[in-house]
Amino acid sequence: MSRIPLRWRLLGPLLLLMGAVVAYPLGYSAWLSLTNRTITSPDTEVVALKNYTSLLSDGDYGTAMRNTLVFVLFAVACELVIGLALALALQRQRWARDATRAFLLTPMFVTPIAVGLMFRFLLNQQLGPIPSLLGGIGVTIDFFGPHLALPTIIAIDVWQWTPFMVLLLLAGLESLPTQPFEAARVDGASWWLTFRSVTLPLLRPVIAIAVLLRALDAFKIFEYVFATTRGGPGNATDTLQFLIYRTGFNFFRLGEAAAMGFVLVGVVLLLVIVLYRTLLRQEARA
Amino acid sequence: MSRLGRRLFLLVAAVVVAFPYAWVLMAAFKAPEDLNDPSKLSFTPTFDNWRAVGDSHVLGSAGTSVAVGLSTVAIALVAGTLGAYAISRFRAGGATTRFGILLSQVMPPAVLVVPLFLVAFNLGMRDTVQAVVAAHLTFVLPVVTWFLIGFFDAVPMAFEEQAMVDGQTRFGAFRRVVLPQVLPGIGAAGIFAFVLSWNDLFYALILAGGNTTTLPVKIASFDTFRGVELGTMSAAILVSVVPVFVACFFVQRRLVRGLSGGGLKY
Amino acid sequence: MATITLQGLQKRYGDVEAVHALDLEIPDGEVTVLVGPSGCGKTTTLRLIAGLETASGGAITIGERDVTRLEPKDRDLAMVFQNYALYPHMSVRDNIAFGLKARKTSKAESDRRVAEAARLLSVDHLLARKPGALSGGQQQRVAIGRAIVREPAAFLFDEPLSNLDAKLRVEMRAEILRLQRRLDATIVHVTHDQEEAMTLAHRVVVMNGGRIEQIGTPAEVYRQPASEFVARFIGSPELNVLETARAHAVLGLNDPRGAARVGIRPEEIQLASAVPADEAVARFTARLDVMELVGAQAILTFVLPDEERVRALVDARTAGRLAEGQDVELAIAGDGLLRFDADGRRVP
Numbered sequence A: 001m002s003r004i005p006l007r008w009r010l011l012g013p014l015l016l017l018m019g020a021v022v023a024y025p026l027g028y029s030a031w032l033s034l035t036n037r038t039i040t041s042p043d044t045e046v047v048a049l050k051n052y053t054s055l056l057s058d059g060d061y062g063t064a065m066r067n068t069l070v071f072v073l074f075a076v077a078c079e080l081v082i083g084l085a086l087a088l089a090l091q092r093q094r095w096a097r098d099a100t101r102a103f104l105l106t107p108m109f110v111t112p113i114a115v116g117l118m119f120r121f122l123l124n125q126q127l128g129p130i131p132s133l134l135g136g137i138g139v140t141i142d143f144f145g146p147h148l149a150l151p152t153i154i155a156i157d158v159w160q161w162t163p164f165m166v167l168l169l170l171a172g173l174e175s176l177p178t179q180p181f182e183a184a185r186v187d188g189a190s191w192w193l194t195f196r197s198v199t200l201p202l203l204r205p206v207i208a209i210a211v212l213l214r215a216l217d218a219f220k221i222f223e224y225v226f227a228t229t230r231g232g233p234g235n236a237t238d239t240l241q242f243l244i245y246r247t248g249f250n251f252f253r254l255g256e257a258a259a260m261g262f263v264l265v266g267v268v269l270l271l272v273i274v275l276y277r278t279l280l281r282q283e284a285r286a
Numbered sequence B: 001m002s003r004l005g006r007r008l009f010l011l012v013a014a015v016v017v018a019f020p021y022a023w024v025l026m027a028a029f030k031a032p033e034d035l036n037d038p039s040k041l042s043f044t045p046t047f048d049n050w051r052a053v054g055d056s057h058v059l060g061s062a063g064t065s066v067a068v069g070l071s072t073v074a075i076a077l078v079a080g081t082l083g084a085y086a087i088s089r090f091r092a093g094g095a096t097t098r099f100g101i102l103l104s105q106v107m108p109p110a111v112l113v114v115p116l117f118l119v120a121f122n123l124g125m126r127d128t129v130q131a132v133v134a135a136h137l138t139f140v141l142p143v144v145t146w147f148l149i150g151f152f153d154a155v156p157m158a159f160e161e162q163a164m165v166d167g168q169t170r171f172g173a174f175r176r177v178v179l180p181q182v183l184p185g186i187g188a189a190g191i192f193a194f195v196l197s198w199n200d201l202f203y204a205l206i207l208a209g210g211n212t213t214t215l216p217v218k219i220a221s222f223d224t225f226r227g228v229e230l231g232t233m234s235a236a237i238l239v240s241v242v243p244v245f246v247a248c249f250f251v252q253r254r255l256v257r258g259l260s261g262g263g264l265k266y
Numbered sequence C: 001m002a003t004i005t006l007q008g009l010q011k012r013y014g015d016v017e018a019v020h021a022l023d024l025e026i027p028d029g030e031v032t033v034l035v036g037p038s039g040c041g042k043t044t045t046l047r048l049i050a051g052l053e054t055a056s057g058g059a060i061t062i063g064e065r066d067v068t069r070l071e072p073k074d075r076d077l078a079m080v081f082q083n084y085a086l087y088p089h090m091s092v093r094d095n096i097a098f099g100l101k102a103r104k105t106s107k108a109e110s111d112r113r114v115a116e117a118a119r120l121l122s123v124d125h126l127l128a129r130k131p132g133a134l135s136g137g138q139q140q141r142v143a144i145g146r147a148i149v150r151e152p153a154a155f156l157f158d159e160p161l162s163n164l165d166a167k168l169r170v171e172m173r174a175e176i177l178r179l180q181r182r183l184d185a186t187i188v189h190v191t192h193d194q195e196e197a198m199t200l201a202h203r204v205v206v207m208n209g210g211r212i213e214q215i216g217t218p219a220e221v222y223r224q225p226a227s228e229f230v231a232r233f234i235g236s237p238e239l240n241v242l243e244t245a246r247a248h249a250v251l252g253l254n255d256p257r258g259a260a261r262v263g264i265r266p267e268e269i270q271l272a273s274a275v276p277a278d279e280a281v282a283r284f285t286a287r288l289d290v291m292e293l294v295g296a297q298a299i300l301t302f303v304l305p306d307e308e309r310v311r312a313l314v315d316a317r318t319a320g321r322l323a324e325g326q327d328v329e330l331a332i333a334g335d336g337l338l339r340f341d342a343d344g345r346r347v348p
Helices: A006-032 A050-056 A059-092 A097-109 A112-122 A129-136 A149-175 A179-186 A191-218 A223-228 A240-249 A254-285 B003-027 B048-055 B058-090 B094-106 B109-122 B129-153 B158-165 B170-199 B202-207 B215-220 B227-259 C042-050 C092-102 C107-120 C136-148 C166-183 C194-200 C218-223 C228-233 C244-251
Strands: C004-013 C016-026 C031-035 C057-062 C077-080 C154-158 C187-191 C203-208 C211-216 C240-243 C261-264 C269-271 C280-294 C297-303 C309-315 C327-333 C338-340
Touching (some): A006 B058, A006 B094, A059 A097, A059 A149, A059 A254, A097 A149, A097 B003, A112 A223, A149 B003, A179 A191, A223 B215, A240 B109, B048 B058, B058 B129, B058 B227, B109 B202, B129 B170, B170 B227, B202 B215, C016 C057, C016 C211, C042 C077, C042 C154, C092 C107, C136 C166, C187 C194, C203 C228, C211 C228, C240 C309, C244 C261, C244 C280
Parallel strands (some): C031 C203
Antiparallel strands (some): C004 C016, C240 C261, C261 C338, C269 C327, C280 C297, C280 C327
């Protein structure tokens, strides 16, 4: 025992566990994605890349991919803009400072399925207060209709996760050195010039991290869809994670679901690399 | 931004945040006939919904969630703390390990759930707490380790060197000098990990949707839109939300440092 | 360039009064140095002048204008910060031009002034670089360049030399003086380093506990300090201070004039053999405890018979003949004795 170096003894448990719950399933999944494995039939054949090639012509998969990308792009963009505005406002807020902050951050801690159900309830045509209020001024909106269902789900994500942006950006803002801002004040820079030329560039690494973390998490969108639309109407709100859930556990086509999962991994990795290059590398050169 | 504009903006944000809470809180005390009319603001509070929550095994599910959360966190903290220290100080496993941990955080649950399901199925562990714990470890382990690498990186090596010169073993220096300094960080990571586990629906739904339901799965099961269930669901939502609010209130600050892997000072 | 006047300037943080009713005139075209230990209010005073802090009372006038309630940008001042406050993501050129951009100066005019300032400070070859790629001294020059291009009414320097190593600090001191003469600039400079204050200043303002202890030329604050605090703070090694009774008993110093304490500059304690009999104020014997050589001079610490310690600053060659532990005949030369009353005020 003592001949094994301390470092490996410390790292060992972590590596074993990660191997058991991440690496092994990942390998297993890779193999499954090359088979036609289903839960219902015991006969499993290796079908090579057929699961992947059939995805290319699968309209449902294409729609789910498009919905997921639209969802991630718009949700994260809205969260960044609103989050930055809120962080700037909170940074200068003195009155009831801690209470305001703590309260505005609470949505990110609510169980996502509860958030989904809450909004399904709030926006429900018959029982929801929001359509009822809008009805009072003569506006009728079907929040879960074919055109608005995806934007509604984006709005739910914005409600829950903008606080996460605020948390990171506010921390970033408050850890910036004060002297560049004082120098800008003495130099006579306007609020806008200071924001554009000093705040944003200094905050860039924090923004990069926040966007990256949010985008990666947004790809896992499942609960809101499960709670509100179940992918409908039609497949207007079908997302990758939800489609994989249905394929694997409603239709029991495990091999196909595994292949879908791997394509998703590819997309996510691509995103990580692109974001990393555009946002973080520029900082390194500065 | 003018002062008035700023305050108005924050006020609007606070209202947007508060509105759903207020509505759910109200619904939890409304009788079915009051729920049918959203414009009705005055009503006689009733505790029927809470009684229904008591009868519908919501508390049992909450118990399951606690059991899953605590087991996941305990395992993750022990393995994560030791591993993170090895990675932070000895560069154990090199860049590959660090990158592997970062990558595991990125892994969509959709790609892991199929094999986990099959393994649980083959081992006869479907619908057990153990299966859910294993699944939750897939995302809790990398997050906790990532948090702690950042916290360990922030402790200067000089502390251990001092301790070793003073006669501690390498492990003794870790246990007596470094660990106490990182303890608040470990606490924050643990609470955060618990919240992640507590909030998960995806894995719990697929791996244990039968007798071992966790709270999110139970809440999702109220998803039939007849008025009666709406009130009960609201009460159940409150059950799930309150403990998380309390827990998170204490870890907000450290959360930031952890999330960015120590790359961001707070 | 303009004169800056502070009248009854006050700053309170809650119950703590950081600056007490300060009256000060900073003359046009001169270097005024605010000096004092940390917490004496010198930086707060500078930040009040800059407008980065709001005065709790009193008035600030620049030239003819009352600027007490004005925003920093409207005061027409330029400031150089302790950590230079260069924007890390901008090139040196953009850093220097930032203040001009903020004031919407034309591109041609801005380019001309940046080029001129860069040449003046010998950073013209660095204009395309980012601050991270510069040495400390170069960053310092860029920070000064950023202030110069503005052509402000006055310059405010907040401990700009404290992050430089000792050798560079001396070079930059000379550089600042050269620039000041050339631009005929009004400079308010804050430092905790009394040597820096003495070399840079036309006028030294010694501060303590949020109040001004003394305003005067470097020679005045050294030769005629207003108080024991000033006398101790200015000058290195520090002034020797003895209770009058002890000075009489141990040193045989006969000249109390009703003072409570007597101060003796270290350079006025010399080996008895080096002081002509008629110039010596007092003679005594003490044991040499520690000898520190600093180039041409040596700092000697002596233990008096009553265990009190005094320090002397002597010629290194003289000191070379002595050994630690040895009893030495000493004399107090000249008439530079400083006398203080019980409240620490100097009595003539």
